[in-house]
Amino acid sequence: MQEYCVIASERQKRPSDFQAAGAKEKSTGKCPFCPGNEEMTPPATAVYREDGVCADGEERVRGWFARAFPNLYPAMVPDPAPATADWTALRGRGYHEVIIESPEHGKSPAGFSEEQMQRLVGVYRDRYIHYKKMPDVRFVSIFKNWGREAGASLSHTHSQLIALPLLPPLLMREREAMASWPSCPYCAVADRESSSPRLVAGNRDWILLAPFFSQSPYETWILPRRHYGDLEELDRERCESLAQIMGEGLGRLSRLLKDPPYNLMIYQLSEGYHLNIRIQPVLSKMAGFEKNTGICINTVPPEQAAIDLLDA
Amino acid sequence: MQEYCVIASERQKRPSDFQAAGAKEKSTGKCPFCPGNEEMTPPATAVYREDGVCADGEERVRGWFARAFPNLYPAMVPDPAPATADWTALRGRGYHEVIIESPEHGKSPAGFSEEQMQRLVGVYRDRYIHYKKMPDVRFVSIFKNWGREAGASLSHTHSQLIALPLLPPLLMREREAMASWPSCPYCAVADRESSSPRLVAGNRDWILLAPFFSQSPYETWILPRRHYGDLEELDRERCESLAQIMGEGLGRLSRLLKDPPYNLMIYQLSEGYHLNIRIQPVLSKMAGFEKNTGICINTVPPEQAAIDLLDA
Numbered sequence: 001m002q003e004y005c006v007i008a009s010e011r012q013k014r015p016s017d018f019q020a021a022g023a024k025e026k027s028t029g030k031c032p033f034c035p036g037n038e039e040m041t042p043p044a045t046a047v048y049r050e051d052g053v054c055a056d057g058e059e060r061v062r063g064w065f066a067r068a069f070p071n072l073y074p075a076m077v078p079d080p081a082p083a084t085a086d087w088t089a090l091r092g093r094g095y096h097e098v099i100i101e102s103p104e105h106g107k108s109p110a111g112f113s114e115e116q117m118q119r120l121v122g123v124y125r126d127r128y129i130h131y132k133k134m135p136d137v138r139f140v141s142i143f144k145n146w147g148r149e150a151g152a153s154l155s156h157t158h159s160q161l162i163a164l165p166l167l168p169p170l171l172m173r174e175r176e177a178m179a180s181w182p183s184c185p186y187c188a189v190a191d192r193e194s195s196s197p198r199l200v201a202g203n204r205d206w207i208l209l210a211p212f213f214s215q216s217p218y219e220t221w222i223l224p225r226r227h228y229g230d231l232e233e234l235d236r237e238r239c240e241s242l243a244q245i246m247g248e249g250l251g252r253l254s255r256l257l258k259d260p261p262y263n264l265m266i267y268q269l270s271e272g273y274h275l276n277i278r279i280q281p282v283l284s285k286m287a288g289f290e291k292n293t294g295i296c297i298n299t300v301p302p303e304q305a306a307i308d309l310l311d312a
Numbered sequence: 313m314q315e316y317c318v319i320a321s322e323r324q325k326r327p328s329d330f331q332a333a334g335a336k337e338k339s340t341g342k343c344p345f346c347p348g349n350e351e352m353t354p355p356a357t358a359v360y361r362e363d364g365v366c367a368d369g370e371e372r373v374r375g376w377f378a379r380a381f382p383n384l385y386p387a388m389v390p391d392p393a394p395a396t397a398d399w400t401a402l403r404g405r406g407y408h409e410v411i412i413e414s415p416e417h418g419k420s421p422a423g424f425s426e427e428q429m430q431r432l433v434g435v436y437r438d439r440y441i442h443y444k445k446m447p448d449v450r451f452v453s454i455f456k457n458w459g460r461e462a463g464a465s466l467s468h469t470h471s472q473l474i475a476l477p478l479l480p481p482l483l484m485r486e487r488e489a490m491a492s493w494p495s496c497p498y499c500a501v502a503d504r505e506s507s508s509p510r511l512v513a514g515n516r517d518w519i520l521l522a523p524f525f526s527q528s529p530y531e532t533w534i535l536p537r538r539h540y541g542d543l544e545e546l547d548r549e550r551c552e553s554l555a556q557i558m559g560e561g562l563g564r565l566s567r568l569l570k571d572p573p574y575n576l577m578i579y580q581l582s583e584g585y586h587l588n589i590r591i592q593p594v595l596s597k598m599a600g601f602e603k604n605t606g607i608c609i610n611t612v613p614p615e616q617a618a619i620d621l622l623d624a
Contacts, residue, residue, distance in 0.1 A: 143600025151599025170606030287463025288455025294482030
């Protein structure tokens with residue numbers, strides 16, 4: 001059985017700007033993710049502006065709408081010390097990047113304009129392709145933690161990217177299981193759920209659904225109707241329609257549950273997989289039973305979640 | 313790929329007596345787990361007293377040191393409605409029990425006397441054997457959520473037992489992997505870690521260690537030195553020595569981290585497995601990366617955790 005955990009003691013030191021639970025805070029002027037404070041972060045690997053993409057040089061580039069830079073408290077680094085553990089250990093070689101999604105401190109992605117959401121999808125795709133091509137990278141995890149309860153330590157809206165030197169067991173198992181099916185099971189799900197009581201929304205290219213396999217209350221998945229493996233396979237039009245459905249999903253969730261904490265994860269592989277994006281609001285805990293069995297207890301049936309989300 | 317989640321809408325209604333995060337509350341006299349309030353719970357399936365074990369009859373039995381009864385907000389029930397979902401679904405037949413560990417409202421297991429801890433181990437073993445023998449039960453999950461952050465909704469110290477009609481995928485995968493080893497890998501771990509920098513404590517029958525595969529900061533495992541599959545295989549002496557090491561583990565954790573929230577899980581199977589008990593303090597979140605990959609990021613190396621726990 002292959003299982004891994006990352007030991008990253010540097011991450012102990014990361015700061016937080018969240019106050020006591022639930023407190024809404026304003027920028028104190030010291031947010032390292034705000035325009036004007038770029039020097040508080042490492043030089044950007046990619047600065048996204050109206051006039052194109054560049055990297056920070058000696059001076060930080062201003063006037064951006066999005067910005068990606070190495071995480072100061074990384075889970076993975078390009079040049080780690082050799083593993084010193086006395087058991088089987090891998091050197092944790094990889095990359096860990098922060099993606100600032102907007103220069104506005106108080107902005108929530110649920111309130112993004114269509115153009116802002118299109119830009120975000122474009123940035124995700126661009127950073128994904130950048131890391132996917134690296135020689136030692138086997139998996140690129142792109143995810144977003146919104147809210148302290150969902151694991152965010154800074155409140156200014158941001159996503160993260162962690163590029164790994166191995167295929168995570170979760171994806172490995174899923175891809176192996178998929179290979180034993182006569183055709184792609186996600187394609188079958190997309191087809192069947194296009195007219196099910198769990199469908200929340202759809203456009204030409206995508207559906208938004210409360211999945212039958214809902215691990216948490218009000219979990220939603222975004223599935224392409226056609227078989228795409230990863231973001232790189234999406235052309236401009238598909239990126240635009242993805243932005244539309246992401247905006248709709250985040251907007252409905254935010255209205256229904258009053259801006260709940262959530263995790264958004266992009267599941268993708270360049271081969272033998274079907275791109276899917278999962279949004280899991282954090283309304284309950286992964287507690288003893290879940291850890292003992294790997295089975296989640298969900299108190300809201302997905303059919304009810306779909307009804308509630310459709311109403312929002 | 314076999315994965316499951318439990319849809320249990322009845323559990324939405326369960327009450328909580330926790331105040332705002334971190335608040336320590338006293339009994340308001342309305343705690344359903346306190347002596348005198350037994351009528352607030354369903355009749356006990358087992359009442360543990362100095363003079364023996366019995367079940368509640370028409371009247372609730374008083375004078376107990378521990379008490380087990382069906383959870384009022386169950387994840388599984390013995391006689392569920394037929395599955396009405398339009399996809400592949402199992403009827404969620406099973407049992408969900410609450411185990412009150414002590415009549416004292418403010419008591420923490422970290423402060424149990426040796427006798428109290430021995431009684432708790434005895435109760436775990438007794439309830440486990442009771443459910444293990446049921447015709448449709450394939451797995452008995454015993455776990456404890458301590459503190460609101462760890463998923464407890466009532467603060468009076470209690471454990472839970474969920475008996476499932478299937479072997480959870482997590483255990484199934486582990487048992488399959490174990491079958492491919494020439495001998496039990498847990499036996500090898502117990503042997504090797506008996507003299508490793510991750511050892512925290514040991515007695516004749518058990519070791520307490522910060523495992524090499526530590527998924528969270530200050531996670532500890534309790535492993536029997538010899539190969540036992542489940543609690544039923546333990547005789548009285550092994551139960552007593554288990555109580556000693558559990559008390560030591562919970563005591564050290566509580567002193568080091570000032571009574572942190574934690575999950576305690578008993579991993580056991582009657583065949584092809586090696587009993588182990590894991591205690592995971594809840595100091596960080598399962599966030600987007602963990603959900604995207606199944607890989608945990610742990611900021612405290614187990615060797616450091618062992619040093620700190622040894623000092624506590």
